[in-house]
Amino acid sequence: MLLNEPILNSERTEIYIQNPSLINPVSEYYRVNADFLRPWEPAREESYFTREAFCERLELAEKNFHSGMSVQLAAFDRMSGNLAGIVNFTGIIRGPFQACFLGYSLSESFQGRGYMHEILTTAIAYMFNEKRLHRIMANYMPRNGRSGRLLEKLGFEREGLARDYLLINGKWEDHILTSLIRKD
Numbered sequence: 001m002l003l004n005e006p007i008l009n010s011e012r013t014e015i016y017i018q019n020p021s022l023i024n025p026v027s028e029y030y031r032v033n034a035d036f037l038r039p040w041e042p043a044r045e046e047s048y049f050t051r052e053a054f055c056e057r058l059e060l061a062e063k064n065f066h067s068g069m070s071v072q073l074a075a076f077d078r079m080s081g082n083l084a085g086i087v088n089f090t091g092i093i094r095g096p097f098q099a100c101f102l103g104y105s106l107s108e109s110f111q112g113r114g115y116m117h118e119i120l121t122t123a124i125a126y127m128f129n130e131k132r133l134h135r136i137m138a139n140y141m142p143r144n145g146r147s148g149r150l151l152e153k154l155g156f157e158r159e160g161l162a163r164d165y166l167l168i169n170g171k172w173e174d175h176i177l178t179s180l181i182r183k184d
């Protein structure tokens with residue numbers, strides 16, 4: 001499989017597996033959106049933003065795709081060519097579980113236009129139909145209304161509340177646990 005060609009297409013985007021050839025747009029995405037993403041992501045040291053660190057993470061994303069451990073995607077707006085959003089299906093577990101975690105973010109300038117719903121609709125269909133997963137788990141902080149609305153619209157169901165679940169921006173944060181199960 002050629003990683004410099006899109007693996008998926010949605011109505012407005014071309015979706016690639018993250019790999020080192022995407023270093024310029026991916027590093028630019030995280031630099032431009034650093035303030036926007038800060039409240040929703042782990043605290044990032046300066047070293048996170050070096051070219052070397054981006055290269056290492058993109059190499060790992062490519063390796064993990066080939067070994068079946070994750071599917072990490074970068075979705076580019078077809079009209080502008082800009083990187084609109086990042087979607088990570090990680091921690092793929094096979095055996096009787098057939099499940100993974102989902103994380104995502106949009107570039108601030110693409111918010112409120114239905115892009116993530118469109119990208120995830122395409123990406124989730126790929127994970128269920130091509131990767132044959134059974135369950136996708138996505139968790140969000142109760143105050144992240146945008147993320148909660150997005151998951152609800154995609155059909156994710158609430159399964160509980162986990163106390164001090166993730167270390168976000170330097171603080172352990174409760175998360176609402178949701179998942180989507182493949183309908184056969």
Ligand SMILES: CC(C)(COP(=O)(O)OP(=O)(O)OC[C@H]1O[C@@H](n2cnc3c(N)ncnc32)[C@H](O)[C@@H]1OP(=O)(O)O)[C@@H](O)C(=O)NCCC(=O)NCCS
Pocket residue numbers: 036037040104105106107110111112113114115116117118139140141144146147149150
């Ligand atoms: C979470 C996040 C991806 C949601 O982005 P979003 O733009 O609200 O989500 P969507 O792409 O589904 O767009 C839905 C919004 O676009 C609007 N919209 C406009 N045009 C639309 C269209 N053609 N189709 C669908 N929705 C459209 C919808 O009304 C909705 O807005 P509303 O919630 O104010 O009603 C984004 O806020 C983000 O990246 N946040 C920071 C990182 C983060 O929180 N990650 C998740 C951690 S759990």
